[in-house]
Amino acid sequence: MELPVSAVGKSTSCRGVAFESNCDKLRLTAPPALSQSGQSGRWVWIPRSQNKDLFNIPPLNHYLERTMSRSSSHFCDLDLTEGAGEENQLQDLEEKGEPCHLEKQNKVADTEKQDQAPKPAKPRKASRLSIILLDQGLFTVYKRLFMVCLTLNIVALILSSTGHFPYGKRNAALFAIGNILALSLCRSEAFLRVVFGLAVKLFGRPWVPLFLKTAITSFLQSVGGIHSSCGVSSIAWLVYALVLSLKDRENNPPEIIAVASTILSLLCISSLAAFPLVRHLHHNVFERTHRFTGWAALGLLWIFVVLTTSYNPNSKTYGNFWGSNFYKKQGFWFTLIITTVILLPWLTVSRVPVKVSSTSNHASIIKFEGGVQAGLLGRISPSPLSEWHAFGIISNGEKEHMMLAGAVGDFTKSLVSNPPNYLWVRKLHFAGLPYLINLYKKVVVVATGSGICVFLSFLLQPAAAEVCLVWVAKGIKENFGKEIMDMVGGYSKDKVIVHDTAILGRPNVAKMSVEAAKNWGAEVVIVTSNPEGSRDVVNACKASGIPAFGPIWDS
Structure with a gap:
């Protein structure tokens, strides 16, 4: 099932590249069965003007609060531009049945700005390093x-x-x-692969108490x-x-x-x-x-x-x-x-052929031969003695696997601008926090941006745990492409929340994660985001009595 995403009005990608849409032909409607429900996890259906297919986007209006996490250069971040505010106002006009004209929307925005009192200066935000080490x-x-x-x-x-x-x-x-x-x-990837495997084999059983599983997860992560x-x-x-x-x-x-x-x-x-x-x-x-x-x-x-x-x-x-x-x-x-x-x-280091395709200027998909077990990560390098980069592996466990690389550094940007035919890889894949999903019975996984890649294998192949996905990203169709959208769209609809910030605005991811975990009855929440976003989700879940884990600075 395809998950096409259409921008409303003017939208921007994670790097500020503008996309155009014909907003005059787009109307936001909801089926009668859903229009009376304000529960999270429900779906709003939006027909496209030139495509009769329907696509799903959850109505998460009560989540649309600006998160306390600040933006950074990481592709998993949810950057906001001035266009994001215009999108939200435009969507409001559409819901009221008013004409979809950008000029009218801008006048409304200008009037609102004049009526508002001057905003107090924002408090100084902590640096990314202090978030990683102290917060x-x-x-x-x-x-x-x-x-x-x-x-x-x-x-x-x-x-x-x-x-x-x-x-x-x-x-x-x-x-x-x-x-x-x-x-x-x-730090031995071979030794830790054995340790993680034994931990899942011995303690990933229904009768093992949850506190013991979370203690093992905390220890192995740290x-x-x-x-x-x-x-x-x-x-x-x-x-x-x-x-x-x-x-x-x-x-x-x-x-x-x-x-x-x-x-x-x-x-x-x-x-x-x-x-x-x-x-x-x-x-x-x-x-x-x-x-x-x-x-x-x-x-x-x-x-x-x-x-x-x-x-x-x-x-x-x-x-x-x-x-x-x-x-x-x-x-x-x-x-x-x-x-x-x-x-x-x-x-196990080897130089292997790869197929690199770019969904946009912001991400690339790297394909390799051979299926890989869900939850494992891999390392690739353009020059094995100088630098190695770890990525989550996407695989259905059969003939091939792939990595989704956000263009945030010199190497990952070169994958888009000058895609290679060969890369150095370590064929010994290693286990990390995502692998420990197999310890639990029901898990909510929360991803922002390209952080989705580390969880996609659990959607594509059978896993010990029942996985429910919350994915928040900007410009999903433009930045991640049809292949990634089909992987998410092929999963059970009642276990997925996809929030495109280019259409729905920026949500409070922490609040969304807590309510998703409660609605789905999850044992634990696992998040992949930038340090600030991961911290907010983990803290919010723990405050609600839900065990939660996210990457730490020395993961």
């Missing part, structure tokens, strides 16, 4: 995991330095390597807190190990101290590059620095393990590594596991 809460699960892990390491360090934990003092370098192992596992904390802890342990080595230089040769010091420097550089301010403002710098310093540190870690394992403090010489019972050393096995989890995703 999501000072005591989030992510930050609590960070503090718990860091506290445990600090306590162990204090006990070691005061002589109450002799094992820690003798093996300070091993504790540093152990923290590196933990942070590597928390394992990045353990990753960050272990990075800081590994630096602390390595500093402690170096201090002990410098105090006992007779049994610690300069080569080992030099290698350990270099590893420490690389870990510090990597951690500084991952600092939220740097990561937010200079993401490419963060990504490349994190990758290459990590690889260099891993290579030096192997040198450190070989030197420390083969060194004989009695003779002060280096012996045969293979004859030194290296397989009995914990540091060797830790380093081997670290190498495996880091190397495994790179073994």
